[in-house]
Amino acid sequence: MTLEPSAGRIEGREHLLPVRVYFEDTDFTGIVYHGAFVRFLERGRSDYLRLADVRHAALLDQGQALTLVRLEADFKRPARIDDALLVRTRFEAVKGARLTIGQQVLRGDDLLVEARVEAVLIGLDGRPRRPTPVMVAAIRPLLF
Amino acid sequence: MTLEPSAGRIEGREHLLPVRVYFEDTDFTGIVYHGAFVRFLERGRSDYLRLADVRHAALLDQGQALTLVRLEADFKRPARIDDALLVRTRFEAVKGARLTIGQQVLRGDDLLVEARVEAVLIGLDGRPRRPTPVMVAAIRPLLF
Amino acid sequence: MTLEPSAGRIEGREHLLPVRVYFEDTDFTGIVYHGAFVRFLERGRSDYLRLADVRHAALLDQGQALTLVRLEADFKRPARIDDALLVRTRFEAVKGARLTIGQQVLRGDDLLVEARVEAVLIGLDGRPRRPTPVMVAAIRPLLF
Amino acid sequence: MTLEPSAGRIEGREHLLPVRVYFEDTDFTGIVYHGAFVRFLERGRSDYLRLADVRHAALLDQGQALTLVRLEADFKRPARIDDALLVRTRFEAVKGARLTIGQQVLRGDDLLVEARVEAVLIGLDGRPRRPTPVMVAAIRPLLF
DSSP: OOSSOOOOEEETTEEEEEEEOOGGGBOTTSSBOHHHHHHHHHHHHHHHHHHTTOOHHHHHHTTEEEEEEEEEEEEOSOOOTTOEEEEEEEEEEEETTEEEEEEEEEETTEEEEEEEEEEEEEETTSOBOOOOHHHHHHHGGGBO | OOSSOOOOEEETTEEEEEEEOOGGGBOTTSSBOHHHHHHHHHHHHHHHHHHTTOOHHHHHHTTEEEEEEEEEEEEOSOOOTTOEEEEEEEEEEEETTEEEEEEEEEETTEEEEEEEEEEEEEETTSOBOOOOHHHHHHHGGGOO | OOSSOOOOEEETTEEEEEEEOOGGGBOTTSSBOHHHHHHHHHHHHHHHHHHTTOOHHHHHHTTEEEEEEEEEEEEOSOOOTTOEEEEEEEEEEEETTEEEEEEEEEETTEEEEEEEEEEEEEETTSOBOOOOHHHHHHHGGGOO | OOSSOOOOEEETTEEEEEEEOOGGGBOTTSSBOHHHHHHHHHHHHHHHHHHTTOOHHHHHHTTEEEEEEEEEEEEOSOOOTTOEEEEEEEEEEEETTEEEEEEEEEETTEEEEEEEEEEEEEETTSOBOOOOHHHHHHHGGGOO
């Protein structure tokens, strides 16, 4: 085991990120708060991009950032403290400035959350930017 | 000004909750993190139910809790630190154990987020429960 | 009731901010997560500064930000979902770039959290900056 | 690489947990929000206990939970998006119901946060409980 945080791994054209449920992710009903799943999904997308060599910090240095424009999530089964989860991410399409992403959160074979996300590359003025050829070249081979 | 936290107010069949953007809600791109909007929406739903006399703590004492089963959100415009926002909530339908809710986050006249949410009443076993007549009676008059 | 979020009020040389406990603030043990109290404290400091006309966004436009350098908190009693809390904030000293702040979280007469915080004004290079005369003039009359 | 989330590792009598900085951890000033460090510290404590076979879920089944009673943290250097951090945790003393813990957050050789934490085992009534002999036996050999 290395002492670097894992960025998960790519299997075929899917990214898999293991995520642990901590105190911060649960609420008083005893299960994981839906907002925590929203954070888990973002970690999956960020680490998939990381493995594709697209870094948020580097984007910002170029005056760009990826931002969510649409989120659709079905919460099918609850998760609990200490659970070991898996976030599965697929890049489904790039069209202009828009990246469509399919995601799931699983615990073993159980599907807990099914999500579809649309992200857009924006400039510092908040307006959509077409991804650079370098970024398209990084993501293109990963499209599902 | 009272020293109670505001639970917002009901206007017609809509609930309006003012929300401030703090440090905790922003991210390094300089704008509000999408997960923070997800939390703002939940505050709006909780305070609407509070004004309708449905309390989470009281539900839990009866072995029940409201849980999200579906969230759909369009993030249309960014918000920033110090912004004064308004969360607008409409209960659109109750069908069996399922409550459909329409929500918006606004800054002045600008629509920032448009959301549709489905919540379900569950028992401690995690299975859907039909709302009690008291709860239906509380929510029915608020349906949009 | 106005539809602006409350920034609390100043009484003598203390700031009082009402805060509600929502789902997002609780954990699976049924009480408020200690990290949520840390966020409540920050809201109290930010709103005190807001009433003193010190805005985070305006600071950042001048290439400055307030950042925490030390936090000390005693968690004395638990809070629960739906609780109405009060954050009490006192600016105790300004010394060079450093602001010392005393804070409490209360529920009615019960003291839940007692905290002492040190914040520093930094530039975009991350190094401490002496507050501008305007900022000192804003905070000086509030010192406890 | 396995697809389980890492719980870090024990080296001598220290626990080391790698942590990644994501969007959710940063704020508009471009650096990691102090509240995120507070969450990182809790992950370190939880995973150290996990490796010592003390599970939060199992504690709760026995009507017990670990809760923070004191937190002291010095924030010495900022962290940024994408950073790979390390949380170092030492159990320093068990005295009655109280566990004293020393923690650091590091990036490479740089010390970012130095913290001291006191946690207490409580029952469902919120009152301190003496740890069971099994729990003491699990933690005793790890004391620094």
